[in-house]
Amino acid sequence: KLATKTAQALNEQVELEAASSQYYLAMASWAEVQGYNGIAQFLYRHSDEERVHMLKLIHFINDRGGHGIVPALKQPDLEFRNIHDIFEHVLTHEILVSTEINKLIDLCLQEKDYTTHTFLQWYVTEQIEEEKMARQILDKLKLIGEDKGGLYIFDRDMGTMRTED
Numbered sequence: 001k002l003a004t005k006t007a008q009a010l011n012e013q014v015e016l017e018a019a020s021s022q023y024y025l026a027m028a029s030w031a032e033v034q035g036y037n038g039i040a041q042f043l044y045r046h047s048d049e050e051r052v053h054m055l056k057l058i059h060f061i062n063d064r065g066g067h068g069i070v071p072a073l074k075q076p077d078l079e080f081r082n083i084h085d086i087f088e089h090v091l092t093h094e095i096l097v098s099t100e101i102n103k104l105i106d107l108c109l110q111e112k113d114y115t116t117h118t119f120l121q122w123y124v125t126e127q128i129e130e131e132k133m134a135r136q137i138l139d140k141l142k143l144i145g146e147d148k149g150g151l152y153i154f155d156r157d158m159g160t161m162r163t164e165d
């Protein structure tokens with residue numbers, strides 16, 4: 001059975017994944033309104049994936065005898081300066097999520113909770129992918145700079161770009 005302390009820490013991660021989903025949803029909606037439909041589609045998909053990350057945690061907590069707590073919704077930032085700004089936010093956010101996952105791993109080791117430790121490996125791998133993807137996108141955006149044609153093609157390609165899950 002999950003220790004109360006671990007269940008609490010996992011529920012904080014539930015909240016962070018839910019907040020991530022909301023955050024990407026706000027970015028998607030902003031991008032769509034600005035006419036960046038491909039980027040919007042990418043961000044809508046990313047938002048859905050964050051919800052899946054949240055659900056995986058809830059199921060795990062419940063399967064281990066805890067109670068997965070559905071958090072309240074907080075309004076995320078709604079306005080962004082431009083597409084570069086969006087993906088800077090994505091990278092900063094994913095680095096924050098990775099830090100939190102590492103803290104959870106640390107707690108599992110302290111508590112000798114190897115079951116939760118194993119469960120969390122999926123998130124460790126996922127975070128490597130998410131950070132990598134955000135960095136690659138930012139590199140592309142740096143190359144594009146202010147070039148409108150480049151941004152147009154980038155937007156089109158993002159519509160079909162795979163997100164991990």
Ligand code: OFO
Pocket residue numbers: 017020049050053093094097126127130
């Ligand atoms: Fe849940 O991986 Fe991004 O935040």
